[in-house]
Amino acid sequence: MTGPATEAYAHDNDHDNGGSVAPHEALTSLLDPLSRWRITGLLDLTGARCLVIGAGAGSVAAWLADRVGPDGSVRTMDTGPRLIPDHPRPYPPRPDLVASLPPGETYDLVHARLLLNQLPQRRRVLQRLAEAVALGGVLLTEDFWPTPPHEIVAHAQTEEDAALLRRFHLTHLRILAEHGNDRSWSRRALLAFMEEGFTEVQAVTYGATWSGGGPGCRLLDAGAGQLEEELLAAGLTDEELDRVHVLLGDPSLVLHGHLLYSTSGRRLSTEDGERE
Numbered sequence: 001m002t003g004p005a006t007e008a009y010a011h012d013n014d015h016d017n018g019g020s021v022a023p024h025e026a027l028t029s030l031l032d033p034l035s036r037w038r039i040t041g042l043l044d045l046t047g048a049r050c051l052v053i054g055a056g057a058g059s060v061a062a063w064l065a066d067r068v069g070p071d072g073s074v075r076t077m078d079t080g081p082r083l084i085p086d087h088p089r090p091y092p093p094r095p096d097l098v099a100s101l102p103p104g105e106t107y108d109l110v111h112a113r114l115l116l117n118q119l120p121q122r123r124r125v126l127q128r129l130a131e132a133v134a135l136g137g138v139l140l141t142e143d144f145w146p147t148p149p150h151e152i153v154a155h156a157q158t159e160e161d162a163a164l165l166r167r168f169h170l171t172h173l174r175i176l177a178e179h180g181n182d183r184s185w186s187r188r189a190l191l192a193f194m195e196e197g198f199t200e201v202q203a204v205t206y207g208a209t210w211s212g213g214g215p216g217c218r219l220l221d222a223g224a225g226q227l228e229e230e231l232l233a234a235g236l237t238d239e240e241l242d243r244v245h246v247l248l249g250d251p252s253l254v255l256h257g258h259l260l261y262s263t264s265g266r267r268l269s270t271e272d273g274e275r276e
Helices: 022-042 060-067 122-131 159-177 184-195 215-226 228-233 236-250
Strands: 051-052 071-077 108-113 133-145 153-155 199-206 209-211 254-256 260-265
Touching: 022 060, 022 108, 022 133, 022 215, 022 260, 051 184, 051 199, 060 071, 060 108, 071 260, 122 133, 122 184, 133 184, 153 159, 153 260, 159 215, 159 228, 184 199, 184 260, 209 215, 215 228, 215 236
Parallel strands: 051 071, 051 108, 108 133
Antiparallel strands: 133 260, 153 254, 199 260, 209 254
16 A cells, blocks of 8 residues: 555554543553553652653653652654643643654653654654663663464454454454554664663563453554554455444453563663763
8 A cells, every 4th residue: 555544653642532632541441550560660850850752641741740840841742633632731742653752851761651662753753762761771662462363362252253353353453564664663762772881771571461352452443443544455355344343342352462572671871881
């Protein structure tokens, strides 16, 4: 597929998704506890200067703003900042993910979740993010490694339903790839961090099964809603998409959920010497 479909995020804040913020609600339930655990294990947030890239609905930013205290700050960036809520400690959103990073402005924490795998220019963006990390500060990126289509169904009521879900997932991944999504990026991020001169680099992975109606399946369902026209153009029918919607809401369905790769690195402090 060529043309406009390849020039925009497959999943973005400005898609109305039927007027629902369900994708962000699902992400908050599914991933926020993991992101919070990782962040608190990496640095003391008191007084920290934080930058959240691809802030989505702002749940991580709001959580950070509650914890940095009066001497800390939180800034957000997202191409569709309309869903980011107000907060007593302001974190003014900026619309551009890269171009509006002021030269020389640095942060103790830079966090980007489910962003870099979507960006064809991901390596250049990572370089810009690395430049925004203060000495001694932390960069944390989190991206999915999607379950292979032939492995995604752990249990479905019928083989016909399982086959449909596998075909839906395969088609979905192909469409994401046409938008520039790189499903392998999450596993390559660690090497990229090392190339940027970070120390204490590590990748922590999280995985679990996803039950129908749960946040993981709701996330898949929301993605199907956003890409409905492209899924239909790729060969799925309206009836099949309706069936996928039903199955993803069925508690008897069990999927092998995507693995989340949470990759972190610390920029050398002045005590350790400047980064090359």
